[in-house]
Amino acid sequence: MGYSPREMMIIAASREIRDGEVVFVGMRLPLAAFGVAARTHAPNAIGLFENGLARFAPAVEPFDTMSDPPNIHGAAWATGMVQIMGRLHAGQVDVGFIGGAEVDRHGNVNTSYVGDPARPRVKLPGSGGAADIAATCGRLLVIMDHEPKRLVERVDFVTSPGWLDGGESRSAAGLDRGGVAAIITNLAILRPMGPDHGMGLASIHPGVSRQQAIDATGWPLAVAPDAGETPPPTEAELAALRAIDPEGFWR
């Protein structure tokens, strides 16, 4: 069965979720990844949304925002932002997804300002829940298209802290858990390597060359000794994705 790079990306992301985990999801790619996981290897995972919802699985009816009625109907919890973001801050969320405009070598993510914040070249929407997810969830997953202008040496503005300046700088900043576990792109999976926690190539999606991934990355991309090919989507994974994406949005 054929599949698109986006589908590979979603399925790779879904494999980062373990069964029974509490997952901070969002809309779009992370929600699709959660949906695939819930329908395959992680039927007991639960997804949290920043607007106050928890769900066992994505809604079956189509919806455009996380606050649309289909996402509320049949939810496993409908409550406030304090209660949901509080799960993160209390250390009760295993894994969280964020996207962004830029991510850097140490997994820091910018969704605030390109250029000088006092007079930005581009004013981005801001953190939303991303800074909180990055600071306090157990494992952070960054999901983003793989382009040199997005994967940059150093972000202009750290909205959401990854490994900060690398080494022990994250714990030195007072963050005693979490950190970026993976950057999942349409080309590859990057993971922190060695004591510096610099993000290096851990796995390359089928049909992508190492050089392609290196060229599309804004920092000198180290390659893990055991870096191999990302296993292609299984039939079960693809079927799960297409069940929640009947209109082929991600194809």
Place this chain on the structure above:
Amino acid sequence: MGYSPREMMIIAASREIRDGEVVFVGMRLPLAAFGVAARTHAPNAIGLFENGLARFAPAVEPFDTMSDPPNIHGAAWATGMVQIMGRLHAGQVDVGFIGGAEVDRHGNVNTSYVGDPARPRVKLPGSGGAADIAATCGRLLVIMDHEPKRLVERVDFVTSPGWLDGGESRSAAGLDRGGVAAIITNLAILRPMGPDHGMGLASIHPGVSRQQAIDATGWPLAVAPDAGETPPPTEAELAALRAIDPEGFWR
């Protein structure tokens, strides 16, 4: 129509509630006072209970504790303790009632320890919400039987701060609003007098002599220049009280 000293006490307390006010009530005497007020001059007052309830008026069915089903049925709000105590702490409660084992010359109330807290002669139940009500409501009303062992020169333990040591000591402690507006007993009404805020005789219930009140008070009781007789219960007030006390518990 005849009435008991307790009925006079409840009705005197009910007159402290103004129409439209947010009232922190409790069980027993304060609840009865709120009920009389709601049925007479203060139909738009609302009563808050520390367990998370607000009511327009007391329940009609009999109940023993504020958490019994009759107090919940038809409530104007059923929520948590944070939300209710938060109204107090945010300065959104106009008037609150507390009782206690002891009250002193400056309206401080003890519901914690008689004797040394390390080895108390009597261990009382503790603050409940009383310390919070005393610290943060707009006007504090203390309601208590008038006996020398209850109205004492200085309480052993300030659970709930009144005017503390008098003068400016309350605001010096960091409490920027509130304070005891009245101690309402079965004999009289005491109010803070002069810059010292010492509680003095403001009004004597019908049939009680000044000397009786002075003898029943554990500190030298000043008498306000305009101290007069508490107006006796009106027929409407007594009818309101008896409507919510059909079994004559307070007679």
Place this chain on the structure above:
Amino acid sequence: MADKLASVADAVAALVRDGDSLVIGACLEAAIPFAAVHEIIRQGRRGLNAIAPISDAATDMLIGAGCVERVTGAWVGNVSGGLAHNYRRAAEQGLPHPIAIEDHSNFSLAMALMAGANGLPYVPVRSLLGSDILKTNRRLIRADDPFSPGKPVILVPACKPDVAILPVQRSDRDGNCHFWGSLVLVQEAALAAERVILLADEIVDTSVIVSDPNRILFPSFRVSAVCPARAGCHPSSLTGVWRRDTPFFVEYHTRSRDREGFLSWLREWVFDVEGHEAYLDKLGDRLERLRITGWAPPEPVNFAAV
């Protein structure tokens, strides 16, 4: 019980003042009081501090219309479109005039409103450690946790808005109301704000409200005005009543890409529309097609006294 009924126009005229800090909906993408947003623009309020957990295009409209001096927010954008064009123009080019931005995360803004609701002067959090938000929001203080020497905390000061404007599914005339669905910061905003304006999709008898006191998020003594406003949240959704009008948002996003387009959109949908009833007339059939027609009531519970 008091009768607080007022038109949206009268409530905005009486209760929203130049320079106010304002929560325009507290429910992210849903239950945004667009009817009041339009009225604020028509009445020409200036110098507002828009407190925005997310209020989707509403914040962008107010910025573009020149009503906003400051944004206190975790996320400002057009959910269905992407970056918010008026917000970008104001931040990047000072058009129509510069704005101040007080950056927050969801959690810090939630804690700020929670603190405001409960009279806490501030709340210490561990989120935001390591984030550059600390550099742009100078009201956040980094301090030591006195209970864990050596561990830093960020102190988030309480937020007490002057006004919160909140759509609810149903309210009585005094502001006893029900809100359900995802609750986001509706309760905190209503308990923290100095004045609360409700946009009630339906006015009901008090008995409907007190039949389920757990569905009440805040008491009526917090409410200043109740505006009967069917679909006052259009084009945003309202759980159980209205679906989201995504094409409307997309059209706004497309037309607001340049300033001229935004101004023409504003003329068409705000200035040339007399009020909320005229807005609904202009929507015509489009509105009814957004009505939720399904019926999924909860399994009942019992509140019987005896």
Place this chain on the structure above:
Amino acid sequence: MADKLASVADAVAALVRDGDSLVIGACLEAAIPFAAVHEIIRQGRRGLNAIAPISDAATDMLIGAGCVERVTGAWVGNVSGGLAHNYRRAAEQGLPHPIAIEDHSNFSLAMALMAGANGLPYVPVRSLLGSDILKTNRRLIRADDPFSPGKPVILVPACKPDVAILPVQRSDRDGNCHFWGSLVLVQEAALAAERVILLADEIVDTSVIVSDPNRILFPSFRVSAVCPARAGCHPSSLTGVWRRDTPFFVEYHTRSRDREGFLSWLREWVFDVEGHEAYLDKLGDRLERLRITGWAPPEPVNFAAV
């Protein structure tokens, strides 16, 4: 979905350990998990820290039975009787052994659990200023408010109980549950505690619970065990299901006035009773007379998706 069903005895055996800090009900006079209290006494737990917003006679029983080393509470007494005799004996005479008392007010205890629930290290409050509670509870810190120089605040450290035992009206087998009525600190306790044991008056299908996700106070991933326990809160009330058995409380109060009387009560109602089913049998007709027979369902709301 996981199946967390367990008997009260098994759940207490597995999840409540000597030395644990324990929330025994978080709903003041209602919804106190007496079935679990009896089991803790039967199983002889020792050294507990009883965290008590108010748990009526439950705290007093645990103290009298020698299970408690510390009380963290705002109010400990017998609601229908007055002062709690075992609490007095322990505090005044060290019987059956001395206990430590950590004094709180409702608000400070509520904030401590709220902080524990949300990962806040502490909460600054203005309540307790001027109170001698600051002298007996040495864990509270007086500090300056950095946002209002010269104004003092009291810092209340977070409370994160080891275990919360909470009765609910209905739960599925995984701990998805509904609780309604006055909510007190049920949500905060469930979100703050390391382990949560539910006493479910009724076990229902998951579909019943998710039909009203706003009636869910905490998610099932916070729940360790679900104990089917009809009237597990007797003699306390449970909104919509059980009325309070006031004479039972009064009898407890009367018999516990002296230590011998308490021990005889304990033999009769705890040690000589094999478990919760036997307790219900012993209650006999008395229980059914406490059942709420009225039916007062809320006006429904709509959660339809489309």
